[in-house]
Amino acid sequence: MSALATQTGAINLGQGFPDTDGPAAMLDRAVHAIRSGANQYPPGPGVMELRQAVSEHRAEHYALAYDPAGEVLVTVGATEAIAAAVLALCEPGDEVIAFEPYYDSYAASIALAQARLVGVTLRPVEGRFAFDPDELRAAVTSRTRMILVNSPHNPTGTVFTRAELTVIAELCQEHDLIAVTDEVYEHLTFDGAPHIPLATLPGMRERTVMISSAGKTFSVTGWKTGWVCAPAELVTAVQTVKQFLTFTASAPWQVAVAFGLRHEGEWIAALRASLQDKRDRLMDGLTAAGFEVFKPAGTYFVQTDIRPLGFTDGLEFTRRLPELAGVVAIPTQVFYDRPERGGHFVRFAFCKKDEVIDEAVARLKRLSV
Numbered sequence: 459m460s461a462l463a464t465q466t467g468a469i470n471l472g473q474g475f476p477d478t479d480g481p482a483a484m485l486d487r488a489v490h491a492i493r494s495g496a497n498q499y500p501p502g503p504g505v506m507e508l509r510q511a512v513s514e515h516r517a518e519h520y521a522l523a524y525d526p527a528g529e530v531l532v533t534v535g536a537t538e539a540i541a542a543a544v545l546a547l548c549e550p551g552d553e554v555i556a557f558e559p560y561y562d563s564y565a566a567s568i569a570l571a572q573a574r575l576v577g578v579t580l581r582p583v584e585g586r587f588a589f590d591p592d593e594l595r596a597a598v599t600s601r602t603r604m605i606l607v608n609s610p611h612n613p614t615g616t617v618f619t620r621a622e623l624t625v626i627a628e629l630c631q632e633h634d635l636i637a638v639t640d641e642v643y644e645h646l647t648f649d650g651a652p653h654i655p656l657a658t659l660p661g662m663r664e665r666t667v668m669i670s671s672a673g674k675t676f677s678v679t680g681w682k683t684g685w686v687c688a689p690a691e692l693v694t695a696v697q698t699v700k701q702f703l704t705f706t707a708s709a710p711w712q713v714a715v716a717f718g719l720r721h722e723g724e725w726i727a728a729l730r731a732s733l734q735d736k737r738d739r740l741m742d743g744l745t746a747a748g749f750e751v752f753k754p755a756g757t758y759f760v761q762t763d764i765r766p767l768g769f770t771d772g773l774e775f776t777r778r779l780p781e782l783a784g785v786v787a788i789p790t791q792v793f794y795d796r797p798e799r800g801g802h803f804v805r806f807a808f809c810k811k812d813e814v815i816d817e818a819v820a821r822l823k824r825l826s827v
């Protein structure tokens with residue numbers, strides 16, 4: 459879809475990367491780190507300064523204690539953390555439950571581990587995408603090893619509530635499952651919606667591999683710097699795989715992200731506020747253009763239903779959208795195991811400059827005339 463945007467000159471509200479930079483002082487720290495010699499292999503688990511900053515950040519935001527020596531592992535983005543966790547903890551034939559639609563790397567990582575992905579579908583209920591607790595319970599079998607939980611959730615924008623997380627936590631304990639949590643949008647929630655890490659629920663810290671990343675938090679998706687927090691034996695397992703994927707993550711970014719976690723809290727708060735405005739700007743425009751719009755409580759993304767515009771297939775719709783309106787979006791069906799369940803949904807990203815959103819909205823109005 460990004461290639462289609464380039465070819466046609468359409469505005470790209472498809473891929474979810476921001477079009478503005480991260481905090482200037484943090485960028486300067488990366489330059490400084492390179493200039494002052496942080497250019498050789500860092501230790502396998504990551505630069506100690508970053509592991510310490512991650513540990514402090516977990517304690518401050520979530521009252522979770524992780525020992526920087528043994529319970530924190532720096533990875534090449536959340537993507538590597540997810541792959542290493544799945545490869546480390548699943549045997550061939552194991553089942554991994556993930557909420558569908560899901561981030562595309564999950565299915566690939568699970569396939570590499572020769573495990574089986576079992577999708578539990580999120581469906582619109584009262585304006586937000588949610589799962590049916592009975593359907594989740596029914597998905598657990600004797601082969602289930604792991605639940606992959608992404609909240610705030612890409613691509614639906616759902617932020618799981620404490621009640622929803624409690625259902626997941628109880629199942630994990632009842633069936634002795636490991637939870638792997640993808641929390642890359644932990645700071646990007648709106649209207650005061652709290653992000654609750656699954657590891658903070660009773661009995662969950664000891665069975666949860668908690669994954670975060672600097673990419674979305676600091677608008678540096680190209681830095682590919684993420685981290686895992688978990689009990690030592692789980693971190694050791696993940697690190698054993700990570701060692702032969704990449705051995706270690708790039709040094710300069712680690713130094714800079716440690717600085718960001720310690721000093722850029724206000725910048726993150728400003729990003730969150732600005733994204734909430736952008737969300738509202740895009741939602742108003744999409745509503746005016748005739749879409750049914752689902753209000754996201756977090757992330758960069760708005761889900762829409764295209765049926766009020768007279769379309770039923772999101773793939774066909776998004777292929778034609780550059781010609782119809784000069785805009786590119788993503789057909790949500792690509793995030794499903796069973797594409798027919800998401801055939802009529804289309805995802806738009808709002809992590810873009812206001813003038814870009816305004817121009818896209820003006821163009822999309824063509825759809826309703």
Ligand SMILES: *Cc1c(COP(=O)(O)O)cnc(C)c1O
Pocket residue numbers: 534535536537538561608611612640642670671672673674679682683684
């Ligand atoms: C962007 C994204 C990732 C990837 O994070 P990196 O740190 O860039 O690897 C993982 N999960 C979700 C849900 C994402 O949206």
